[in-house]
Amino acid sequence: MAKSKTVADIIEQCAAMGDLHHALAGGVVTRKDVHAELGEIVAGKKPGRESGEEITIFDSTGMALQDVAAAAFVYEKAQRQGAGVRLDFAA
16 A cells, blocks of 8 residues: 555545555554545546556445445446346345
8 A cells, every 4th residue: 555546435434444444553654645535536636546557546445325326326327228137025
């Protein structure tokens, strides 16, 4: 992590339980070494990967809202394309 651009979904949460937590505990990085939170990159406030040689590590500890948004996007896209298999879990 020390030689890469580290991006976290939420820095505080990753510092408590993510890969960042272990790097901090090992003294390999500090919180100031984290390049950005994902939201900052999506909003255009900070750049994402800037070259093909750059290594970016994304530490995601799991934000329920992000999971729901991703699932809704995939579900709606599958519906539009007529893809997928409908399952009846009540049977």
